[in-house]
Amino acid sequence: MSKWRSIAVAAAVAFMSALLAVVLVPGPASAHGTMMMPGSRTYLCWQDGLSSTGQIIPINPACGAAVAQSGANSLYNWFSVLRSDGAGRTAGFIPDGQACSGGNPGYTGFDLPSANWPVTHLTSGSQIQFKYNKWAAHPGWFYLYVTKNGWNPNRALTWGDLESQPFHTADHPDSVGSPGTNDAHYYWNATLPSGKSGRHIIYSVWKRSDSNETFYACSDVVFDGGKGEVTGVGRTGPSPDPTVTPTPTPTPTGGSGSGCTATYQTVNSWQGGFQAEVTVANRGSSSLNGWTVKWTLGSGSSITQMWNGTYTTSGSAVTAKNADWNRTIAPNSSTTFGFTGDGTSGSPTLTCTSP
Template sequence: MRRLAALAAAVVLGATGLVVATAPAPAEAHGAEVFPGSRQYFCWLDGTSAGGDIVPNNPACADAVAASGKSPLYNWFGNLDSNGAGRTVGYVPDGRICDGGGNGPYDFEPYNAPRTDWPTTHLTAGETYEFQHNNWAQHPGRFDVYVTTEGFDPTAELGWDDLELIDSVVNPPDTGGPGDLNYYYWDVTLPADRTGRHIVFTHWVRSDSNENFYSCSDVVFDGGNGEVTGLGGDGPDPSPTPTADPVCPDEAPGTPDPAMASAVKATSAHVMWAPSRSGCVTGYDVLDAADGEVLASTDGSPMVDLTGLQPETEYAVTVRARNDNTGEVSAETAVLTFTTLADDVDPGPTPTPTPTAEPAGACEVDYRASHWGGGNAGYTASVTVTNTSDAPVTSWVLQFEYPGGQRVDVPGWSAALTQSGTTVTATHPGWSSTIAAGQSATFGFNGATTGSGHPEPTSFTLNGATCA
């Protein structure tokens, strides 16, 4: 029986800033396992705050950040080796499998730590699940999936003798284009003899270069169906035994973090949200923001595919958590809006419309960037634009001026970018064309500098209106 109870939760890029720490220029491609969630992905999800900073709640994630800083989590999709070339035993040493031997641009070494309090996905041995691997950049290649052998000691370092290759797939399908939270997906049947705590190791071997990516995902075979524990400070997971009795029957469910939409097509959309961080939650509902109709429900998984949608239609939805033991529901999240495509053919980058002369309303911009000098001078920027007016801004376009000779490298992520002279234009992505009143949109990109610094841009305008 195919199970789709997967966690690909994400902090909403439209509502939180992505603060990029000083780091080397990112490599050409990126990606990490998001179901079952990898250590770097879950720690990013666990720690990202409303202001964009990373402050982990999970103790294993907190210790990893204390050891190697926040840059690896700002670049959670960059656990890589540019010269990996598919090599395993004899190249990647025991104890360093989770970070591929530490040959990448970011320090993921602490994410090898053998401990039992990493965020954990609960699974059932012998079942088939849809595995999901983020495609921050798309490339052809092979995914090899390993699971630790029965009797594995999670408090000992991970070695190649502990791993069994259980699945390999070449060029699986994906939910959408790169630079976002889309993902490759394929079915994996897990071994039937596993019990207790284990590690799933996923090795992405590109076929168009020697670049490889590495993901260690902590799982426990306890009859679960994709539920996740260890996020939001709920502490170590001692490999619990499932029980029919509710463990928190009287606790009101906490409100989940706001949702985001990805893989938006003509008649469907993938909606994801970060799990509730308090109370007893047995499931979630996605509601029509206009009339409160329940569009979809889940049994604990903070993601769902909305189907049967109308092409070229704007939708507004909210999410609430449920405690089915008491019948209580949480407050609803902020409204998420997205617009379906005309058809299911990928239209490519959205053309840059001409900004209207009529001001779109009040707006504020938060621009943050890291800069590194020397012979390979460059920067990584994150821009959050907030609609502070009382009306939605549709088909949004943000423009700004670079005063220091900076050059934008395209494509970026979560917006289509162009540059003409000193003027940079960022156009909304196809899946998020509207910024609701009081809401935000965030996008990012890399670029090159003259090496003498990175002066902040000036003259931000949103659809022609000047922003603070």
């Protein structure tokens, strides 16, 4: 083989290897949602670790082990256990022992077997209202499975541990709240499987109908006659929607009489990074048809991902624009977009304009 032919073959092999890596390995997850009732592992561990400073310091030992393996980002992005190439697939697509992470390498700590995961107490055969966080709204179906009797929480979940058929399917359920907030969710009523007692996992699969993106979640439960109480999160009581006490920064409107205002708040912060949310409100008397928010990042800071909006940067200057679904804001209404970043959040001054 000639020297030039060898070089060409090597280049082709390198190209195909890179292409396969792009196709087969899931990329960074974008924020979307997870089960809230009964709470998923990532959701309840995030709730368990919330501190008054906005940092996440898990108290629960299973949550602590998960963060030690997967890093703090797995909790700050508790709503991102997904596969962009999932297409609703489960067994045969995701390996045994990786069901709780959905085969997503950023969440392998949540596959660890433990009897210490936070649990929701339920009554077998009763009807409950399931709640699923929709940080970003997408149409689709929800499939709910449950583990077989005799499942052992001290071993990693396999597909053979789950009943072969879902005990409930929700077809494009109703939703409430504004995407990009913790209280925005899909909800539906369903009857829990009968004949169950003790520790189990309710396994949820959210299959989008507008793309192949699929979300996976393990919710640890105890069928003991409970009505939704949660234990193992540093406190005992009804399963609440989490709240963070941010410090909003009011900002001026942009454009004379536009009615567009933008308010910034730091939702979470950690060593070397942060999560923020911006509320865009219409204080005018007519609907906004599109909006643009601008601000300047602090020195050394950058945006890593954004949801419910699009953005461009020029140096430290950020320009964020509406997504298609939240383009129009009625008078006295608002929408939100969120983002994560490297560096520090700060308290930037924002301007908001509308065409």
